[in-house]
Amino acid sequence: MMKKMIWLCLLLCFGCNTNKEEVNVQITQSADKRSIQISGLDNAVLQDIARDSSGSAWQALVPVYKMPADTDLKNYQPVQPGTYHVKDNSVIFTPDTPFAAHQTYFVRYYKYDTANKASDFIMGRNRPGGLHYSDLVFK
Numbered sequence: 001m002m003k004k005m006i007w008l009c010l011l012l013c014f015g016c017n018t019n020k021e022e023v024n025v026q027i028t029q030s031a032d033k034r035s036i037q038i039s040g041l042d043n044a045v046l047q048d049i050a051r052d053s054s055g056s057a058w059q060a061l062v063p064v065y066k067m068p069a070d071t072d073l074k075n076y077q078p079v080q081p082g083t084y085h086v087k088d089n090s091v092i093f094t095p096d097t098p099f100a101a102h103q104t105y106f107v108r109y110y111k112y113d114t115a116n117k118a119s120d121f122i123m124g125r126n127r128p129g130g131l132h133y134s135d136l137v138f139k
Helices: 002-015 043-050 056-061 071-076 118-122
Strands: 026-029 036-039 064-066 082-087 090-095 105-110 133-138
Touching: 026 133, 036 105, 043 056, 043 082, 056 105
Parallel strands: none
Antiparallel strands: 026 036, 036 090, 064 105, 082 090, 105 133
16 A cells, blocks of 8 residues: 555656646737737747648637537537638637627637646546647637
């Protein structure tokens, strides 16, 4: 029993990462409300994904969706089509069709770098195969 406790403590210690920075992603709309600016993403990730000329990598990191009337159906919405480009350490998303005036939208920011330590599985903060994300709502 004592050996198991020692191994668990060692696993928790090695699983912790005290140098991890918290990413603070924010959404702001342009003055004409034709596009949104997504800021706060890791600059190395921005520059790496910016090299993808197809733009499909952005939908894996920060896809934009229309908010359904029944918010329980958020996970079943199609991705809002549009274009992404990098400007001043931010991502600018412009939809193919303009944002509707009274429609609510959300950006789903996938946190691929968080909760992937062994200690997170042990502490119940993560489940195998689970993705962690934040939904950022805007109108």
